[in-house]
Amino acid sequence: MLLAIDVGxxxxxxxxxxxxxxxxxxxxxxxxxxxxxxxxxxxxxxxDMHQIDKTLIDHAIISSVVPSVTAAVRSAVEKYTGKSPLxxxxxxxxxxxxxxxxxxxxxxxxxxxxxxxxxxYPVPQIIIDMGTATTLSVINxxxxxxxxxxxTGMAVSMDALVQRTSQLPKISFDAPKKVIGSNTVDCMKSxxxxxxxxxxxxxxxxxxxxxxxKCTVIATGGLSGIIVPLCKSEIILDDDLLLKGLNLIYQxxx
Numbered sequence: 712m713l714l715a716i717d718v719g720x721x722x723x724x725x726x727x728x729x730x731x732x733x734x735x736x737x738x739x740x741x742x743x744x745x746x747x748x749x750x751x752x753x754x755x756x757x758x759d760m761h762q763i764d765k766t767l768i769d770h771a772i773i774s775s776v777v778p779s780v781t782a783a784v785r786s787a788v789e790k791y792t793g794k795s796p797l798x799x800x801x802x803x804x805x806x807x808x809x810x811x812x813x814x815x816x817x818x819x820x821x822x823x824x825x826x827x828x829x830x831x832y833p834v835p836q837i838i839i840d841m842g843t844a845t846t847l848s849v850i851n852x853x854x855x856x857x858x859x860x861x862x863t864g865m866a867v868s869m870d871a872l873v874q875r876t877s878q879l880p881k882i883s884f885d886a887p888k889k890v891i892g893s894n895t896v897d898c899m900k901s902x903x904x905x906x907x908x909x910x911x912x913x914x915x916x917x918x919x920x921x922x923x924x925k926c927t928v929i930a931t932g933g934l935s936g937i938i939v940p941l942c943k944s945e946i947i948l949d950d951d952l953l954l955k956g957l958n959l960i961y962q963x964x965x
Contacts, residue, residue, distance in 0.1 A: 712767045714754075714792065715957035717820060718775035718784055720843035721866065722933055723750075725757055726954045727768070733951055733958075735761040738933070743779050750787035771796035772961045774819040774953070797964060799823060804963045808855040820953065821848050821859070824931065827956030829854050832927045832947065837918055839911060839946070840953075841932035843867060847914055851922065860914055865907055865934050872899070884937050908941035915944045 713728040723739040737757040739750070758765060771788045773796045775781040781798065788796045797803070799819040805826050809817055820840065825848055828838045838848040844867070847860040863871075865884060873881050882899050890905055892898030911930075919926055930939045931952035939946045949955075 712763070712769055713958060713961055714768050714771040714788065714794075714796075715954045715961070716754075716771070716773045716784060716788070716796070717823065717953045717957065718773065718777050718780050719820065720777060722842070723753075723780075723784065724953060725754065726951070727758070727761075727763055728954070728958045731958065733954055734763065736951055736954060737761075741777060741780060743777065745780075745783060747783045747786035747790055750784050751791040754787055754791050765792050768792040768794060770794060770961060770965070772799065772957050773797070774799035774823050774957060776818050776820050797961060799957070799960060803960065805960055806963055808853075810855045810857045817856070818846075821846060822856075823953050823956035823960060824848060825850060825856050825956070826959050827952045828929055830959055831949070831952075831955065832929055834927070835922060835924060836927040836929060837915060838952070839928065839930040839932070839935065841865070841930065841934040841938060845907070845911075845932075845934075847911075847918070849918055849922070849926075852924070860918075862910065862914075865903060865938075869903055872903075884934065886937070886941060904937065905941060907938050908943075911938065911946075912943050915946075 716725045723741050726736040727734045739753040771794050807825055824838050828836055834850050834854050835852045836850045840846045844864045845862040849857050849859050851857050873879055882896055886904045887897040887900045890901050892901045928946045929949050930946050931949050939948050
């Protein structure tokens with residue numbers, strides 16, 4: 712059984728695979744001051760909730776965009792499972808052809824997303840990952856990663872709006888019944904939620920125009936389930952894309 716963990720700026724996503732079947736997906740909060748023991752407790756809780764014995768974990772893999780947390784999570788896996796995890800980074804075989812100016816700058820989460828996207832869906836494709844930042848990765852018809860877009864994430868936009876204004880409250884991310892709000896909270900919800908949906912629709916249209924062909928569009932990440940249903944574009948929602956990519960990368964390096 713493979714334990715797969717992705718460390719993001721806001722959340723840590725973890726899951727287990729058995730014979731390429733995902734058994735569960737859970738999220739922990741990313742805490743840069745948490746110790747290995749605290750992360751080990753979180754991993755234990757996730758496995759216990761799904762009645763998975765730690766002795767069944769044969770292998771582990773970690774991708775991380777938070778270097779200060781990587782060592783603690785790696786140590787947590789070793790403490791709890793007794794297995795030394797593979798870390799996605801330099802020297803790891805991914806099979807992905809990266810055609811950007813400096814391939815070393817590409818985040819491990821985007822690499823993992825792309826590996827899974829190419830394996831699961833037709834190319835060319837646009838992969839949307841909605842986390843702390845919203846990213847769009849573009850894969851051409853030759854299965855090459857040619858670039859992308861980085862946008863401000865929804866939560867970051869909301870935090871900035873609330874912090875820089877004196878009377879606007881923090882709100883939940885759910886769509887109001889109407890685009891035209893009749894109170895402050897609904898106006899804010901409409902502005903945050905629908906503007907992100909419109910931004911994705913607009914970026915998809917512009918990317919396809921630049922490529923000169925239609926793309927398969929896949930979305931993942933914690934906030935994608937809220938925004939994708941509001942988009943006009945045809946978008947496949949795949950919450951497990953990152954975990955699938957980690958499983959594939961582990962197989963390539965086993």
